[in-house]
Amino acid sequence: RKEVEQDPGPFNVPEGATVAFNCTYSNSASQSFFWYRQDCRKEPKLLMSVYSSGNEDGRFTAQLNRASQYISLLIRDSKLSDSATYLCVPLRDDKIIFGKGTRLHILP
């Protein structure tokens, strides 16, 4: 089983809609988790950290389910500028593992 698995998409979502995608991880020792955003032909940028209690940053909500070993990202009221690839990133023993990413296209 791969250490990090994400649905590659693409998710084609109309502007204003809510979209959610999950990421599963195989190593239960993973200590922390992050969502990164990567625009086409650009570098990855940290979107948000994922805390055990879940966290929210504006239109973005991240959740962690340790029992089922997945994290999720919810985007509400999606904007055209949200179109990007979203990378799931577990951290274990100072080792950061990048998922292959989920592509999101917001349609006007």
Place this chain on the structure above:
Amino acid sequence: NAGVTQTPKFQVLKTGQSMTLQCAQDMNHEYMSWYRQDPGMGLRLIHYSVGAGITDQGEVPNGYNVSRSTTEDFPLRLLSAAPSQTSVYFCASSYSRDLILDTQYFGPGTRLTVL
């Protein structure tokens, strides 16, 4: 602050040629790393450094060398380029290796093609 800078942005090499990808940061970050990103793949760690004079191998180190003579610079050397090294290379830095506390910042990338 310029952040993390990488040069060149694009490079084409012939098999067997050597070159150095440059990476510099002006944020006084101790931790620096090199990743490669291939189509349909996640970023994979090549080498990293936790401070000047200290380097270590990541997940895919073969074919690459690094050095860290200063805090600011972390060049990546390809000694004899191979087509399998065609990729996009990202340099990243953070204040410390503790990525729970410290955000990792990425450079804009170098797109390398080896013919």
